[in-house]
Amino acid sequence: DVKVxxxxxxxxxRTGEKVFLECVQDMDHExxxxxxxxxxxxxxxxxxxxxxxxxxxxxxxxGYSVSREKKERFSLILESASTNxxxxxxxxxxxxxxxxxxxxxxxxxxxxLTVV
Amino acid sequence: AxxxxxxxxxxxxxxxxxxxxxxxxxxxxxxxxxxxxQYPNRGLQFLLKYITGDNLVKGSYGFEAEFNKSQTSFHLxxxxxxxxxxxxxxxxxxxxxxxxxxKLIFGQGTTLQVKP
Numbered sequence: 001d002v003k004v005x006x007x008x009x010x011x012x013x014r015t016g017e018k019v020f021l022e023c024v025q026d027m028d029h030e031x032x033x034x035x036x037x038x039x040x041x042x043x044x045x046x047x048x049x050x051x052x053x054x055x056x057x058x059x060x061x062x063g064y065s066v067s068r069e070k071k072e073r074f075s076l077i078l079e080s081a082s083t084n085x086x087x088x089x090x091x092x093x094x095x096x097x098x099x100x101x102x103x104x105x106x107x108x109x110x111x112x113l114t115v116v
Numbered sequence: 117a118x119x120x121x122x123x124x125x126x127x128x129x130x131x132x133x134x135x136x137x138x139x140x141x142x143x144x145x146x147x148x149x150x151x152x153x154q155y156p157n158r159g160l161q162f163l164l165k166y167i168t169g170d171n172l173v174k175g176s177y178g179f180e181a182e183f184n185k186s187q188t189s190f191h192l193x194x195x196x197x198x199x200x201x202x203x204x205x206x207x208x209x210x211x212x213x214x215x216x217x218x219k220l221i222f223g224q225g226t227t228l229q230v231k232p
């Protein structure tokens with residue numbers, strides 16, 4: 001019954017490595033989002049995408065990029081991992097609001113990334 | 117600016133007592149409001165939402181929330197707390213902007229601790 005799948009629950013990478021975090025949803029949602037979650041800072045939006053090959057920067061895009069080649073998959077890329085990117089990363093998806101309805105998000109289980 | 121505030125970092129309540137987790141919001145259009153819960157090392161799970169209609173919204177696990185337009189609040193409530201309700205709770209509101217993507221703005225989160 002899993003609808004948003006993040007490829008890894010825990011990940012340990014070395015400083016300077018290129019890191020790929022994968023997210024797949026099976027609900028045919030248009031929107032997909034990447035957040036990072038840190039204690040005391042809540043959820044901070046990194047990037048989001050509202051269509052294939054479309055992307056928009058969120059609040060903290062520096063050091064990250066994204067790829068959305070297919071509707072169901074949204075990848076977060078850490079170009080050169082640094083220790084300050086150690087965090088919990090959450091992927092979410094949602095439908096475009098329609099007719100006054102707003103559907104909210106469906107979240108994946110999260111990836112806890114440690115950069116050493 | 118559009119925002120969500122959860123004024124309490126932590127709420128402590130004894131099992132069997134009623135609980136309230138507070139949320140206030142500021143948006144530039146009709147408020148579409150959500151509550152999510154997060155258990156340790158997991159993603160966020162949807163609890164309930166307010167779109168329109170009755171100000172008292174019922175959701176999962178016996179939770180409910182009261183929408184108050186004049187106070188711009190959407191407090192989460194439960195008549196009788198369980199130890200298993202202990203978790204991190206997030207309030208969210210739909211963001212309004214140039215693109216109607218249904219992006220949500222999240223509060224900082226409130227840790228609920230229910231003691232036996």
